Amino acid sequence: xxxxxxxxxxxxxxxxxxxxxxxxxxxxxxxxxxxxxxxxxxxxxxxxxxxxxxxxxxxxxxxxxxxxxxxxxxxxxxxxxxxxxxxxxxxxxxxxxxxxxxxxxxxxxxxxxxxxxxxxxxxxxxxxxxxxxxxxxxxxxxxxxxxxxxxxxxxxxxxxxxxxxxxxxxxxxxxxxxxxxxxxxxxxxxxxxxxxxxxxxxxxxxxxxxxxxxxxxxxxxxxxxxxxxxxxxxxxxxxxxxxxxxxxxxxxxxxxxxxxxxxxxxxxxxxxxxxxxxxxxxxxxxxxxxxxxxxxxxxxxxxxxxxxxxxxxxxxxxxxxxxxxxxxxxxxxxxxxxxxxxxxxxxxxxxxxxxxxxxxxxxxxxxxxxxxxxxxxxxxxxxxxxxxxxxxxxxxxxxxxxxxxxxxxxxxxxxxxxxxxxxxxxxxxxxxxxxxxxxxxxxxxxxxxxxxxxxxxxxxxxxxxxxxxxxxxxxxxxxxxxxxxxxxxxxxxxxxxxxxxxxxxxxxxxxxxxxxxxxxxxxxxxxxxxxxxxx
Numbered sequence: 116x117x118x119x120x121x122x123x124x125x126x127x128x129x130x131x132x133x134x135x136x137x138x139x140x141x142x143x144x145x146x147x148x149x150x151x152x153x154x155x156x157x158x159x160x161x162x163x164x165x166x167x168x169x170x171x172x173x174x175x176x177x178x179x180x181x182x183x184x185x186x187x188x189x190x191x192x193x194x195x196x197x198x199x200x201x202x203x204x205x206x207x208x209x210x211x212x213x214x215x216x217x218x219x220x221x222x223x224x225x226x227x228x229x230x231x232x233x234x235x236x237x238x239x240x241x242x243x244x245x246x247x248x249x250x251x252x253x254x255x256x257x258x259x260x261x262x263x264x265x266x267x268x269x270x271x272x273x274x275x276x277x278x279x280x281x282x283x284x285x286x287x288x289x290x291x292x293x294x295x296x297x298x299x300x301x302x303x304x305x306x307x308x309x310x311x312x313x314x315x316x317x318x319x320x321x322x323x324x325x326x327x328x329x330x331x332x333x334x335x336x337x338x339x340x341x342x343x344x345x346x347x348x349x350x351x352x353x354x355x356x357x358x359x360x361x362x363x364x365x366x367x368x369x370x371x372x373x374x375x376x377x378x379x380x381x382x383x384x385x386x387x388x389x390x391x392x393x394x395x396x397x398x399x400x401x402x403x404x405x406x407x408x409x410x411x412x413x414x415x416x417x418x419x420x421x422x423x424x425x426x427x428x429x430x431x432x433x434x435x436x437x438x439x440x441x442x443x444x445x446x447x448x449x450x451x452x453x454x455x456x457x458x459x460x461x462x463x464x465x466x467x468x469x470x471x472x473x474x475x476x477x478x479x480x481x482x483x484x485x486x487x488x489x490x491x492x493x494x495x496x497x498x499x500x501x502x503x504x505x506x507x508x509x510x511x512x513x514x515x516x517x518x519x520x521x522x523x524x525x526x527x528x529x530x531x532x533x534x535x536x537x538x539x540x541x542x543x544x545x546x547x548x549x550x551x552x553x554x555x556x557x558x559x560x561x562x563x564x565x566x567x568x569x570x571x572x573x574x575x576x577x578x579x580x581x582x583x584x585x586x587x588x589x590x591x592x593x594x595x596x597x598x599x600x601x602x603x604x605x606x607x608x609x610x611x612x613x614x615x616x617x618x619x620x621x622x623x624x625x626x627x628x629x630x631x632x633x634x635x636x637x638x639x640x641x642x643x644x645x646x647x648x649x650x
Contacts, residue, residue: 134320135262139271141316143278145208146255148306148313149248150282153180155290159299166299167222167233179238182348183245184252185539186341191250192257192532193390197332200258201321205314207250212310214244219303253535256515258321260527273457273512280450283420333390339379340390344540346372351547391529400521400629401530403622404514405537411474411619412511413541415481418549418612419445419503423484426605430489430598431496444497448504449511457512464630466513466520471623473509478616480506485609488602520629552611556604561597
């Protein structure tokens with residue numbers, strides 16, 4: 116059966132628009148919490164570390180959350196296909212809220228204070244948040260796939276992407292305000308009312324069919340996937356920074372990665388109900404879109420958000436506050452084009468043209484960023500960032516729509532999660548890869564300069580953590596040498612990202628130009644197709 120006709124003749128939901136909108140608003144409320152929690156903590160990190168006496172361990176507040184989000188995103192889709200969307204989404208909300216409440220009270224729980232430091236507590240509690248956050252992020256687009264036809268989904272997924280962008284941009288602003296005017300603990304407590312509203316909507320309105328047949332859970336597959344994912348993230352996080360790439364620690368982690376990945380693939384092939392049917396990757400639509408999610412959106416979006424502020428502050432001498440504001444063109448382009456793309460997909464009924472143009476525009480944007488140097492004006496830097504963000508915005512809404520259009524409903528959850536998993540994994544791996552490029556380029560360019568050996572070594576070890584204050588501590592001549600080296604190093608970083616975007620563009624060209632179906636299948640209790648009411 117080809118993709119264009121895969122859903123032909125299948126029944127669709129018959130619930131009222133009001134019912135759908137209530138469910139949709141409840142779902143995106145949950146997604147908003149998880150998306151915002153990835154960035155809201157950033158301005159509060161120094162205060163949290165100071166209050167909990169955790170100097171030197173703040174990075175795990177971000178890494179711990181990222182690891183559990185990445186791992187669980189891959190699992191929620193299959194679990195929701197087996198147990199139904201409502202129960203699984205409710206579990207994600209409750210878990211996220213438990214993690215939020217515990218994080219807010221970190222260092223103030225007497226029974227735990229006897230055994231764990233405040234920093235150890237909040238790191239563990241953030242990981243618990245991530246277990247719920249993975250479900251909130253993945254289930255949002257999965258449930259949209261249940262509520263709306265493929266032709267309609269583009270419009271509503273674009274709304275999800277717009278809110279994702281707003282949460283990414285607004286999270287640090289809200290986090291800074293709460294930390295300054297209240298306490299950092301409120302960046303976690305603020306999730307409680309939002310989460311309760313989302314949970315209330317799920318419990319009272321989300322009445323999607325639950326499969327009646329018995330299923331088995333692929334616990335071994337889930338464990339192997341977790342080990343492989345965590346190992347990959349640790350390799351890319353520690354490699355070249357904490358440990359040399361050829362060190363025993365990194366080589367051992369590499370061996371674990373290869374073994375766990377091989378065993379995972381073997382496990383998924385041999386059992387009847389795998390946590391992720393690897394056979395789906397034989398579909399060029401699913402395999403291609405997963406790669407584009409990893410490379411173009413995952414690496415492209417977070418790579419820009421991570422390294423552009425550093426470039427602006429160290430090369431163009433922009434203050435930290437203004438560097439954040441200057442990211443508005445990047446996020447603004449992403450938000451605007453996400454909204455426009457969703458509407459156009461629904462109108463014209465195709466997703467591939469937008470994926471192709473978006474990947475090409477992202478590649479062009481990153482190439483323009485690679486041409487920036489110390490003489491680039493802030494106006495042109497803003498234009499280049501807007502082009503890059505627009506390309507990412509064109510691409511992102513098409514991915515979930517594309518894979519959902521390619522499968523039957525029984526696989527809708529798992530393929531949607533695969534896109535989220537690929538994108539989140541790309542964020543973690545991409546930032547590490549681009550950081551390694553920056554560190555290597557800076558080391559090469561500072562070696563043999565007029566800087567004295569001790570100063571050069573100190574700056575090389577700082578790598579991507581070179582700050583304006585470090586530059587200000589140097590003599591004008593030395594600062595000029597370092598700034599020039601930084602400028603050329605960032606050009607290499609953005610050029611490396613350009614190559615990745617180009618590969619994503621080439622993969623997008625291979626996608627089938629499938630028409631989006633106007634029907635959405637829903638299984639009834641006997642396993643056939645049925646028209647399903649939402650009330």
